[in-house]
Amino acid sequence: MxxxxxxxxxxxxxRGNELxxxxxxxxxxxxxxxxxxxxxxxxxxxxxxxxYQRGFAGRKxxxxxxxxxxxSLAVLQxxxxxxxxxxxxxxxxxERVLAAGGDAAKVIFxxxxxxxxxxxxxxxxxxxxxxVESEAELDVxxxxxxxxxxxAPVSIRVNPNVDAKTHPYxxxxxxxxxxxxxxxxxLATYQRAAALSGLKVVGIDCHIGSQITQxxxxxxxxxxxxxxxxxxxxxxxxxxxxxxxxxxxxxYNGDTPPPADALWRKLLAKLDARGYGERQLxxxxxxxxVGNAGVCLTEVLYxxxxxxxxxxxxxxxxxxxxxxxxxxxxxxxxxxxxRAGQGGTWxxxxxxxxxxxxxGRDRALNVQTGDLLAVLSAGAYCMSMASNYxxxxxxxxILVDGTQAHLIRRRESAADTFAQETLL
Ligand code: LLP
Numbered sequence: 059m060x061x062x063x064x065x066x067x068x069x070x071x072x073r074g075n076e077l078x079x080x081x082x083x084x085x086x087x088x089x090x091x092x093x094x095x096x097x098x099x100x101x102x103x104x105x106x107x108x109x110y111q112r113g114f115a116g117r118k119x120x121x122x123x124x125x126x127x128x129x130s131l132a133v134l135q136x137x138x139x140x141x142x143x144x145x146x147x148x149x150x151x152x153e154r155v156l157a158a159g160g161d162a163a164k165v166i167f168x169x170x171x172x173x174x175x176x177x178x179x180x181x182x183x184x185x186x187x188x189x190v191e192s193e194a195e196l197d198v199x200x201x202x203x204x205x206x207x208x209x210a211p212v213s214i215r216v217n218p219n220v221d222a223k224t225h226p227y228x229x230x231x232x233x234x235x236x237x238x239x240x241x242x243x244x245l246a247t248y249q250r251a252a253a254l255s256g257l258k259v260v261g262i263d264c265h266i267g268s269q270i271t272q273x274x275x276x277x278x279x280x281x282x283x284x285x286x287x288x289x290x291x292x293x294x295x296x297x298x299x300x301x302x303x304x305x306x307x308x309x310y311n312g313d314t315p316p317p318a319d320a321l322w323r324k325l326l327a328k329l330d331a332r333g334y335g336e337r338q339l340x341x342x343x344x345x346x347x348v349g350n351a352g353v354c355l356t357e358v359l360y361x362x363x364x365x366x367x368x369x370x371x372x373x374x375x376x377x378x379x380x381x382x383x384x385x386x387x388x389x390x391x392x393x394x395x396x397r398a399g400q401g402g403t404w405x406x407x408x409x410x411x412x413x414x415x416x417x418g419r420d421r422a423l424n425v426q427t428g429d430l431l432a433v434l435s436a437g438a439y440c441m442s443m444a445s446n447y448x449x450x451x452x453x454x455x456i457l458v459d460g461t462q463a464h465l466i467r468r469r470e471s472a473a474d475t476f477a478q479e480t481l482l
Contacts, residue, residue, distance in 0.1 A: 375408025
């Protein structure tokens with residue numbers, strides 16, 4: 059049987075008229091576990107990681123998976139076993155890393171609003187580095203560390219003021235963003251950090267945005283960060299590592315981000331040229347490790363043709379797949395078993411009571427009630443951003459490995475959704 063690979067979707071292919079992820083027929087999973095259902099390919103995740111590992115071969119580099127992209131325990135376990143550390147942004151994420159068997163020493167803690175309790179727990183767990191985002195945070199971290207008789211390892215997140223050329227909600231490296239320390243304040247902030255006895259300066263970091271599909275913002279940001287490294291070290295403060303953040307985009311709809319290894323060949327050439335090739339490097343990729351490794355399966359509940367719009371109402375919704383509603387993001391939607399013939403043009407929408415609850419607009423699909431569809435590129439920022447809005451239990455998750463399908467999260471029941479609540 060000839061397999062027809064879907065562009066940009068590793069491990070996803072039609073065999074005959076049926077969609078498979080690795081060697082598992084997706085319709086079988088939908089029937090067995092119900093819909094909506096997230097299904098991830100282990101091989102696709104490991105292949106995405108391998109591209110970075112190839113890029114860094116022979117270098118001192120630590121990949122810290124930005125787990126906000128998909129923080130399901132089995133996914134974390136997979137990356138931990140493959141040698142990854144983790145970029146976390148909350149105490150909750152730290153607990154997940156520990157529950158999944160991750161190594162606290164390889165954890166870096168990002169985010170503009172760490173609480174004292176989160177700092178304390180992270181220090182007690184022995185995380186590798188705090189990526190500090192403000193001068194006020196330095197003072198608080200210093201106090202918390204001293205109260206524990208510890209020195210907190212810190213890196214300062216600098217804002218290189220480069221345009222990542224991505225959606226404004228996911229662009230973080232510009233002056234108007236809440237993230238990082240302004241370029242001009244960096245040296246003074248490092249001097250302040252170095253003078254605090256509860257802190258130990260270990261690195262510098264930046265992150266300029268997400269779903270970046272061009273090389274130039276990375277190359278520009280690297281130049282600016284290296285200028286800062288030079289200035290900081292000239293002032294007598296040694297930086298053990300340089301962390302370039304995450305942000306590499308994926309193919310949602312014909313997007314053509316550079317492959318991770320090709321991008322890093324260029325970035326490493328620049329590092330070498332500027333004399334920093336031997337430095338310990340860190341990166342924080344999220345989306346590019348998991349985004350194209352997953353799909354969300356959904357069933358067509360009703361077809362509702364109209365005068366202006368035809369609606370294809372499915373059982374997945376904005377609570378499962380929030381990206382279209384939040385960012386007008388595009389996810390391809392394909393049938394698990396394509397029907398012959400033309401079909402119509404449909405807005406694919408969910409059951410949630412909001413006009414913003416759409417998954418795809420004006421899609422050419424030949425569908426009938428009861429058909430199964432796959433929303434593609436759903437491995438990143440879908441389940442991790444899912445909610446219980448409309449008291450919809452969150453979907454189940456499957457990790458496929460060859461012919462095997464592992465249930466890694468059972469479907470939430472209605473009782474699960476209100477288990478924390480009490481009546482008066
Ligand atoms: N490091 C830091 C400090 C970050 O803030 C982020 C993402 C990452 C790393 C990972 O970036 P990635 O490699 O995944 O692009 N919910 C949005 C994306 C938000 C990204 C937030 N920060 C979306 O669905 O597009």
